[in-house]
Amino acid sequence: MKKDDAEKRVQELRKLLNRANEAYYQDAEPIMSDREYDKDMDELIELEEKFGLKAPDSPSARVGGAITKEFPTVQHPVRLMSLSNTYSREELDDFDRRVQNILGHDHYEYVSELKFDGMALRLRYEDGVLVLGATRGDGRQGDDITTNVKTIRDIPLKLKGDVADVVEVRGEAYMERQAFADLNRQREDQGEQVYANPRNFTAGTLKLQDSGVVAKRPVRFFAYDLLIDGQNGETQYEKLGKLSDMGFRVCSHYEKCAEINEVHKFIEQVGGLRKDLPYDTDGVVIKVNQDEYRDILGSTSKAPRWSIAYKFEAEQAETTINDITLQVGRLGTITPVAELEPVFLAGTTVKRASLHNEDEIHRKDIRVGDKVLIEKAGEIIPQVVSVVNPDRKDRSEPFEMPDTCPACDEKLVRLEDEVAWRCVNPSCPPQVRIRIEHFASRDAMDIDGLGSAIVDQLVSNELVSNYADLYELKTEDLTPLERMGEKSAANLVNAITKSKEQPFDRVLYALGIRFVGSTVARDLARAFGSMMAILAAGEEELTGIDSIGPRIANSVVNHFGEKKNRELVDRLHSYGLNMELKEDIRKGDALAGLKLVLTGSLPNLTRKDATDLIEKYGGKTTGSVSKNTDYVLAGSEAGSKLDKANKLGVKVINEEDFLKMIGEQQ
Numbered sequence: 001m002k003k004d005d006a007e008k009r010v011q012e013l014r015k016l017l018n019r020a021n022e023a024y025y026q027d028a029e030p031i032m033s034d035r036e037y038d039k040d041m042d043e044l045i046e047l048e049e050k051f052g053l054k055a056p057d058s059p060s061a062r063v064g065g066a067i068t069k070e071f072p073t074v075q076h077p078v079r080l081m082s083l084s085n086t087y088s089r090e091e092l093d094d095f096d097r098r099v100q101n102i103l104g105h106d107h108y109e110y111v112s113e114l115k116f117d118g119m120a121l122r123l124r125y126e127d128g129v130l131v132l133g134a135t136r137g138d139g140r141q142g143d144d145i146t147t148n149v150k151t152i153r154d155i156p157l158k159l160k161g162d163v164a165d166v167v168e169v170r171g172e173a174y175m176e177r178q179a180f181a182d183l184n185r186q187r188e189d190q191g192e193q194v195y196a197n198p199r200n201f202t203a204g205t206l207k208l209q210d211s212g213v214v215a216k217r218p219v220r221f222f223a224y225d226l227l228i229d230g231q232n233g234e235t236q237y238e239k240l241g242k243l244s245d246m247g248f249r250v251c252s253h254y255e256k257c258a259e260i261n262e263v264h265k266f267i268e269q270v271g272g273l274r275k276d277l278p279y280d281t282d283g284v285v286i287k288v289n290q291d292e293y294r295d296i297l298g299s300t301s302k303a304p305r306w307s308i309a310y311k312f313e314a315e316q317a318e319t320t321i322n323d324i325t326l327q328v329g330r331l332g333t334i335t336p337v338a339e340l341e342p343v344f345l346a347g348t349t350v351k352r353a354s355l356h357n358e359d360e361i362h363r364k365d366i367r368v369g370d371k372v373l374i375e376k377a378g379e380i381i382p383q384v385v386s387v388v389n390p391d392r393k394d395r396s397e398p399f400e401m402p403d404t405c406p407a408c409d410e411k412l413v414r415l416e417d418e419v420a421w422r423c424v425n426p427s428c429p430p431q432v433r434i435r436i437e438h439f440a441s442r443d444a445m446d447i448d449g450l451g452s453a454i455v456d457q458l459v460s461n462e463l464v465s466n467y468a469d470l471y472e473l474k475t476e477d478l479t480p481l482e483r484m485g486e487k488s489a490a491n492l493v494n495a496i497t498k499s500k501e502q503p504f505d506r507v508l509y510a511l512g513i514r515f516v517g518s519t520v521a522r523d524l525a526r527a528f529g530s531m532m533a534i535l536a537a538g539e540e541e542l543t544g545i546d547s548i549g550p551r552i553a554n555s556v557v558n559h560f561g562e563k564k565n566r567e568l569v570d571r572l573h574s575y576g577l578n579m580e581l582k583e584d585i586r587k588g589d590a591l592a593g594l595k596l597v598l599t600g601s602l603p604n605l606t607r608k609d610a611t612d613l614i615e616k617y618g619g620k621t622t623g624s625v626s627k628n629t630d631y632v633l634a635g636s637e638a639g640s641k642l643d644k645a646n647k648l649g650v651k652v653i654n655e656e657d658f659l660k661m662i663g664e665q666q
Contacts, residue, residue: 006051010058013044017059030381034282034311038085055624071143071209073606074132076122077168078227080139081299083285083309089264092286095308096260099288102297102305106259109289111236112266113254115309116222117280118174119203121149125167128159135206140601148206151215154222156247163228163246170225171248175202176278179218181348196381197348198280220279223248235289256289267310274312283311301639314375317350318388319343321370324355324399326406330434331514332422334405334412336361338372338384345376353382357419358401368396407431426564432466433459435512439467443518444510445499449492457481467510468571470496504531504578511569514555523547524556526615530580531569535560546622590662591619594630597645600638602655610658617662625650633658 001009017040020032032040041059048054086092100106122142124132133149135142149155152173159167175183175198183201184194195201205217226239234242237256244250253270257263267284274281288294288306297306323339336355343350353374355361364386366372371388404411405423407430412421423431436455440447447470458464463477473496478489502510508531509521516524527545528534534556542553559565573579596614598607598621605613610633611621625632625644632645632652645652653661 001047003051006047007053010044010047010051010053013040013047014058016040017044033314033375034085035087035314038087071145071207073137073141073608074134074144075141075601075603075606076134076137076139079601080120080122080136080142080170081303082139083307084303085283085309085311087311087313092263092308092310093260095286096263098305099297103293108293109235109237110257110260110263111240111254111287111289112257112263113224113240113285113287114251114270114281115283115285115311116172116174116224116251117197117199117282118172119199119206121171121173121221123149123155123169123171125159125163125169127165128163128167130155130157141606143207145206147211148208148214151211152219152221154220154249160247161245166228167246168227169223169243169248170227171221171223173202173206173219173221174198174279175205175217175219177280177348178278183217197376221249222251224250224285234291236287236291237289271312281312283309285309315345316373316375316385317343317345318371318373319350321366321368321372321384324361324366324368326402328405328407328423328428328430330431330438330512332405332424332428332431334401334421334423336399336401338366340374340382343374345374345382350374350376350382353384355384358399358421359419361399365390365398367398370395426562427465429459432464436464436467436470438512439510440470440499441510444506445502446506447492447499448495449488450495454481454484454492457484466568468568468575471500471572471575500576500578502578504581507531507572507577507579508534511559511565513559515552516556520547520552525581531573532579535566535569546620588616588662589618591617594619595622595628596620596631596633597622597625597629597641598633599641600635602633602635605655610655613658613662613664631658 017037020030020037044059048058086095099108120136122132122134122136123130124134130150131146132144133146133155134144137143150157177198180195180198180201187194195204201217202219205214205219208214223243224240225236226234226243237254240250240254253273255262255266257266263284263286270281270284286308288297294304294306297304299305320341321338322341325337325339327335327337329335336358338353338355340351340353355366364384366384366387370390370392373385373388374382375385376382401412401421405425405428408423408425408428410423410425410428413424414421425431433452433455436450436459437452439445440450440455450470458473458481461481463473464470473493475486475489475493478484478492479486481489484492503525505522505525506518508525509516509518523545524534524542528537537556539550539553539557542548542556543550560569569579591614596619598610602610614621622629625641625648627648627650629645629648629650632641632650634642634645634652634654642652644650
């Protein structure tokens, strides 16, 4: 492969993996299987190393994803690293050889444990009392969800026995299959959206801000790791016993293994039990048992060298495609969906599976009436793997994408360089619903109580036809709706009114402009200062902003070039929404014109806190270090960015230096 071809492939892989990271870590909706992700990541790393294409913002340098904004952020005292995955006996044997080569002997043991398919949590106890429950987040910092964690009955509020002053516990929150099925059935009966699997339901539950609702949901917890301040040297096997003594539930399926062949036997044994367990498990975690050897083995930038995860093959099932229907997305993307003969797979009954796009259907030659093999990508998203009987003589005709939208009958278009067909009618009902949901979402206008079920009723009853119509709703308009009493109606109207207080950048994001996420909306707002200035800007002015390339600029210009979109903005302005930055957004000019790069974990400030302060004092954050960088703000575990700063002679400052510069010493 030539370097030009390698560069092109690297960009493709980065784009794909970034999208997968966001879907998995921020939205909890994986778009690819673990095996596909690992395969693409391995290819990316190989190409970057072979052709010298490493970059600090590449997904190969990342661990985890973005932090949610719904709860206070807390720093983890010890980085919670993800594990490398392996899928075969040979790969597991390679791991064992690496351990032996680093240690220089084979006098070590392993502990093999089930890998739970849930949500990782960190717990902190002081004087034996639970004081913190936090999500893993990006490994360095997570969300403080203590009030929700306290509702999980498997988690002791006070530890048993004589324990250290400070105890840190790691474990997995999860939901058993039957409890998940019962709750989903209740949601379906109430007209609410059902969850894809227990993992999603658990994550969604623990992100709720109403702990009273959380308490009513059967979230369970298994503890699997123990860190005690001031006490080291215990083996993993001893820690699991000690956790049980402290009052934690510890999964009984774990075993001390003298060597790698015993690990293989354990994997085979629990693999056979997998379908009979009441909860989902997607593999086995193998850990070096002795703590002193872990220190010698250390870790890479992504994962510890003393532990690895063996992933089971995805469960598969055969079923029949009864029909192929079309689904309309927020931006008009038409997604074909296979309507399946219901089949039980990996803990849930599967009735539908995405077929992605027309090209994918033709590549696999999928037709109505075919018997197909399905599996869950990442054990979450059902997908059609292949047709079981492609040579059957009485097969139906090959699938053809219709010329018109299934929802509004407008002509579909296929844009250049895209595989998807789109409906470009802004009044298309499904698009209207999804655009309003986006407008009301937490990161946009944050309209509490305006969920998909209410939006559906508003559109179906012709009370709204776009998001601007929300601001004309009155209590009496809402009370006739199903499950909407007078108090609920009044609360929703108040929430809509309160949303007018949202800052300009969130209003801009709420408009749902293609390619304009919350970060780009913030950059646009701060660069231009007002909606009027953005409306008047051309592509050349827009691309003058560092974070905005030609594709985004073209999308912004085209969006506001539509008369209907400008009219919506005018209406929102007339209702009192913020269409310009507040005068007090800047606190000073201490960093005016300076470019700063953040790296590592700061003692007190989160990355978001530091970024906000830099921008409020006139500075700008960039993702990579160059000769044009003015300062590198470095914390603990700073990596290649710090090395590059020292090499280029860029001034490195710590948190204390930074706070002195802006006059906010702590």
